[in-house]
Amino acid sequence: MSYNADNYEQQGGAVWVVGGELHISSGATLTAAGTQAANIAAVATGGNAAANAAAINAIITALEGVGILATS
Numbered sequence: 001m002s003y004n005a006d007n008y009e010q011q012g013g014a015v016w017v018v019g020g021e022l023h024i025s026s027g028a029t030l031t032a033a034g035t036q037a038a039n040i041a042a043v044a045t046g047g048n049a050a051a052n053a054a055a056i057n058a059i060i061t062a063l064e065g066v067g068i069l070a071t072s
Contacts, residue, residue: 006018006019006020007019007020007022030066030068031066032065032066032067035065035066036066037062037063037065037066038062038065040055040058040059040062041055041058043055
């Protein structure tokens with residue numbers, strides 16, 4: 001009998017494969033090289049286009065910073 005796990009560490013340990021769900025417990029953090037993404041202030045409703053663009057760009061930068069999004 002063999003067993004194939006959906007979530008596993010590849011040979012050598014440099015890569016984790018998540019084929020199921022990744023559950024991050026309350027209070028846990030997701031970091032890249034020990035750095036957590038910075039807090040991003042909430043966007044006020046009724047903001048102008050420049051403020052909205054700045055907020056969206058901050059979110060993209062934070063996600064890139066922790067490796068969730070690739071940098072362009």
